[in-house]
Amino acid sequence: KNEVEQSPQNLTAQEGEFITINCSYSVGISALHWLQQHPGGGIVSLFMLSSGKKKHGRLIATINIQEKHSSLHITASHPRDSAVYICAVRMDSNYQLIWGAGTKLIIKP
Protein backbone atom coordinates (compact mmCIF):
# COMPACT_ATOMS: atom_id res chain seq x y z
CA LYS A 1 0.00 0.00 0.00
CA ASN A 2 1.33 3.44 -0.93
CA GLU A 3 1.89 5.80 1.97
CA VAL A 4 0.20 8.62 0.04
CA GLU A 5 -2.93 7.87 -1.93
CA GLN A 6 -4.72 10.34 -4.17
CA SER A 7 -8.23 10.06 -5.56
CA PRO A 8 -9.49 10.15 -8.14
CA GLN A 9 -6.61 9.31 -10.49
CA ASN A 10 -8.41 11.04 -13.34
CA LEU A 11 -11.18 13.62 -13.29
CA THR A 12 -12.98 15.25 -16.19
CA ALA A 13 -15.47 18.02 -15.48
CA GLN A 14 -17.28 20.86 -17.21
CA GLU A 15 -16.20 24.45 -16.86
CA GLY A 16 -17.74 26.03 -13.78
CA GLU A 17 -18.00 22.84 -11.74
CA PHE A 18 -16.75 22.56 -8.15
CA ILE A 19 -13.78 20.19 -8.05
CA THR A 20 -12.52 18.11 -5.13
CA ILE A 21 -9.30 16.11 -5.14
CA ASN A 22 -8.46 13.95 -2.14
CA CYS A 23 -5.21 12.88 -0.51
CA SER A 24 -4.91 10.27 2.25
CA TYR A 25 -1.71 9.31 3.98
CA SER A 26 -0.68 6.68 6.48
CA VAL A 27 2.37 8.19 8.19
CA GLY A 28 2.87 10.90 10.77
CA ILE A 29 3.53 14.17 9.01
CA SER A 30 4.77 17.64 9.78
CA ALA A 31 3.34 19.23 6.62
CA LEU A 32 1.43 18.46 3.45
CA HIS A 33 2.04 20.09 0.08
CA TRP A 34 -0.28 20.50 -2.87
CA LEU A 35 1.42 21.13 -6.21
CA GLN A 36 0.28 21.62 -9.78
CA GLN A 37 2.01 20.14 -12.82
CA HIS A 38 1.01 21.67 -16.14
CA PRO A 39 0.91 19.74 -19.42
CA GLY A 40 4.27 21.28 -20.30
CA GLY A 41 5.71 19.52 -17.26
CA GLY A 42 6.54 22.42 -14.94
CA ILE A 43 5.69 21.92 -11.25
CA VAL A 44 4.40 24.77 -9.10
CA SER A 45 3.79 24.71 -5.38
CA LEU A 46 0.20 25.69 -4.52
CA PHE A 47 -0.11 25.20 -0.77
CA MET A 48 1.73 23.94 2.24
CA LEU A 49 -0.48 22.94 5.18
CA SER A 50 0.13 21.66 8.66
CA SER A 51 -3.40 22.27 9.96
CA GLY A 52 -6.74 23.81 9.05
CA LYS A 53 -7.44 25.47 5.76
CA LYS A 54 -5.78 27.76 3.23
CA LYS A 55 -7.30 29.71 0.36
CA HIS A 56 -5.72 31.32 -2.68
CA GLY A 57 -8.06 32.70 -5.31
CA ARG A 58 -10.35 29.87 -6.43
CA LEU A 59 -8.26 27.20 -4.73
CA ILE A 60 -8.93 25.95 -1.21
CA ALA A 61 -6.90 23.33 0.63
CA THR A 62 -7.94 21.64 3.86
CA ILE A 63 -6.29 19.11 6.10
CA ASN A 64 -7.58 16.87 8.91
CA ILE A 65 -4.56 15.64 10.83
CA GLN A 66 -6.55 13.17 12.97
CA GLU A 67 -8.08 11.52 9.90
CA LYS A 68 -4.83 11.76 7.89
CA HIS A 69 -6.67 13.34 4.99
CA SER A 70 -6.44 16.48 2.89
CA SER A 71 -8.60 17.89 0.11
CA LEU A 72 -7.94 20.39 -2.64
CA HIS A 73 -10.99 22.23 -3.93
CA ILE A 74 -11.32 24.35 -7.04
CA THR A 75 -14.34 26.64 -7.29
CA ALA A 76 -15.72 27.86 -10.64
CA SER A 77 -13.32 25.60 -12.54
CA HIS A 78 -11.84 26.80 -15.81
CA PRO A 79 -10.08 24.99 -18.67
CA ARG A 80 -6.80 26.61 -17.60
CA ASP A 81 -7.08 24.59 -14.35
CA SER A 82 -6.43 21.46 -16.41
CA ALA A 83 -3.29 19.94 -14.95
CA VAL A 84 -2.01 17.16 -12.73
CA TYR A 85 -2.44 17.95 -9.03
CA ILE A 86 0.03 16.30 -6.73
CA CYS A 87 -0.08 15.78 -2.98
CA ALA A 88 3.16 15.28 -1.03
CA VAL A 89 3.69 14.80 2.69
CA ARG A 90 6.70 15.67 4.77
CA MET A 91 7.25 13.01 7.37
CA ASP A 92 7.60 13.79 11.06
CA SER A 93 10.88 11.92 11.23
CA ASN A 94 12.88 13.64 8.49
CA TYR A 95 12.63 16.29 5.83
CA GLN A 96 12.06 14.04 2.89
CA LEU A 97 8.79 14.15 1.00
CA ILE A 98 6.59 11.22 0.07
CA TRP A 99 4.72 11.89 -3.14
CA GLY A 100 1.31 10.85 -4.39
CA ALA A 101 0.98 9.71 -7.99
CA GLY A 102 -1.14 12.72 -8.91
CA THR A 103 -4.68 13.43 -10.10
CA LYS A 104 -5.08 14.36 -13.75
CA LEU A 105 -7.78 17.02 -14.06
CA ILE A 106 -9.37 18.02 -17.37
CA ILE A 107 -11.84 20.88 -17.44
CA LYS A 108 -13.89 21.02 -20.63
CA PRO A 109 -15.26 24.35 -21.90
Place this chain on the structure above:
Amino acid sequence: NAGVTQTPKFRILKIGQSMTLQCAQDMNHNYMYWYRQDPGMGLKLIYYSVGAGITDKGEVPNGYNVSRSTTEDFPLRLELAAPSQTSVYFCASSKSGRGEKLFFGSGTQLSVL
Protein backbone atom coordinates in the same frame (compact mmCIF):
# COMPACT_ATOMS: atom_id res chain seq x y z
CA ASN B 1 15.24 36.13 -9.83
CA ALA B 2 15.42 33.28 -12.33
CA GLY B 3 14.41 30.77 -9.64
CA VAL B 4 15.61 27.24 -10.39
CA THR B 5 17.30 26.82 -13.76
CA GLN B 6 17.68 23.30 -15.09
CA THR B 7 19.44 22.21 -18.28
CA PRO B 8 19.13 20.56 -20.72
CA LYS B 9 15.37 20.23 -21.36
CA PHE B 10 15.75 17.11 -23.50
CA ARG B 11 18.51 14.60 -24.04
CA ILE B 12 18.91 11.24 -25.72
CA LEU B 13 21.74 9.03 -24.53
CA LYS B 14 23.06 5.73 -25.74
CA ILE B 15 23.48 2.91 -23.23
CA GLY B 16 26.77 3.33 -21.38
CA GLN B 17 27.16 7.05 -22.06
CA SER B 18 27.49 9.57 -19.25
CA MET B 19 26.09 13.03 -18.79
CA THR B 20 25.54 15.77 -16.23
CA LEU B 21 22.23 17.48 -15.61
CA GLN B 22 22.78 21.03 -14.44
CA CYS B 23 20.75 22.77 -11.75
CA ALA B 24 21.24 26.27 -10.38
CA GLN B 25 19.14 28.44 -8.07
CA ASP B 26 19.53 32.12 -7.27
CA MET B 27 17.32 32.29 -4.18
CA ASN B 28 20.08 31.45 -1.67
CA HIS B 29 18.27 28.25 -0.74
CA ASN B 30 20.08 25.80 1.48
CA TYR B 31 18.19 22.68 0.45
CA MET B 32 18.33 21.26 -3.05
CA TYR B 33 16.86 18.03 -4.41
CA TRP B 34 16.93 15.83 -7.47
CA TYR B 35 13.81 13.84 -8.32
CA ARG B 36 12.86 11.52 -11.12
CA GLN B 37 9.32 11.10 -12.36
CA ASP B 38 8.31 7.93 -14.17
CA PRO B 39 4.97 7.78 -16.03
CA GLY B 40 2.02 7.35 -13.67
CA MET B 41 4.25 7.36 -10.59
CA GLY B 42 4.98 9.84 -7.85
CA LEU B 43 8.28 11.67 -7.78
CA LYS B 44 11.17 9.69 -6.37
CA LEU B 45 14.02 11.39 -4.54
CA ILE B 46 17.43 10.60 -6.00
CA TYR B 47 19.76 12.79 -3.93
CA TYR B 48 19.45 15.86 -1.78
CA SER B 49 21.71 18.45 -0.22
CA VAL B 50 21.24 20.55 2.90
CA GLY B 51 24.04 22.96 2.07
CA ALA B 52 27.29 23.40 0.20
CA GLY B 53 29.54 20.38 0.68
CA ILE B 54 26.78 18.19 2.12
CA THR B 55 24.87 15.63 0.09
CA ASP B 56 22.92 12.49 0.92
CA LYS B 57 21.14 9.68 -0.84
CA GLY B 58 17.41 9.58 -1.38
CA GLU B 59 15.22 6.62 -2.30
CA VAL B 60 16.75 5.78 -5.69
CA PRO B 61 20.43 6.87 -5.79
CA ASN B 62 21.93 3.95 -7.72
CA GLY B 63 23.51 4.99 -11.01
CA TYR B 64 23.72 8.66 -10.04
CA ASN B 65 26.16 10.98 -8.33
CA VAL B 66 25.92 14.56 -7.12
CA SER B 67 28.11 17.31 -5.80
CA ARG B 68 27.38 20.62 -4.10
CA SER B 69 30.45 22.82 -4.23
CA THR B 70 28.43 26.06 -4.00
CA THR B 71 25.07 27.05 -2.56
CA GLU B 72 23.79 27.82 -6.05
CA ASP B 73 24.69 24.70 -8.03
CA PHE B 74 23.67 21.07 -7.63
CA PRO B 75 24.59 18.99 -10.71
CA LEU B 76 23.42 15.39 -11.15
CA ARG B 77 25.81 12.99 -12.88
CA LEU B 78 24.65 9.86 -14.67
CA GLU B 79 27.41 7.34 -15.16
CA LEU B 80 27.00 4.44 -17.60
CA ALA B 81 23.45 5.30 -18.61
CA ALA B 82 20.91 2.45 -18.65
CA PRO B 83 17.41 2.23 -20.16
CA SER B 84 16.00 2.16 -16.61
CA GLN B 85 17.17 5.76 -16.24
CA THR B 86 14.79 6.94 -18.93
CA SER B 87 12.65 9.38 -17.01
CA VAL B 88 11.87 13.03 -16.42
CA TYR B 89 14.24 14.63 -13.93
CA PHE B 90 13.39 17.58 -11.74
CA CYS B 91 15.64 19.70 -9.62
CA ALA B 92 14.04 21.56 -6.71
CA SER B 93 15.10 23.83 -3.89
CA SER B 94 13.76 25.18 -0.61
CA LYS B 95 14.99 27.61 2.00
CA SER B 96 15.04 24.94 4.70
CA GLY B 97 14.04 21.30 5.00
CA ARG B 98 10.91 21.67 7.09
CA GLY B 99 7.76 23.55 6.33
CA GLU B 100 9.09 25.44 3.36
CA LYS B 101 7.68 25.93 -0.11
CA LEU B 102 9.44 24.02 -2.88
CA PHE B 103 10.61 25.61 -6.10
CA PHE B 104 11.11 23.42 -9.16
CA GLY B 105 13.13 23.59 -12.31
CA SER B 106 11.38 22.98 -15.64
CA GLY B 107 12.53 19.37 -15.91
CA THR B 108 14.78 17.31 -18.17
CA GLN B 109 13.29 14.58 -20.32
CA LEU B 110 15.98 11.92 -20.69
CA SER B 111 15.80 8.89 -22.93
CA VAL B 112 18.41 6.15 -22.82
CA LEU B 113 18.34 3.96 -25.91
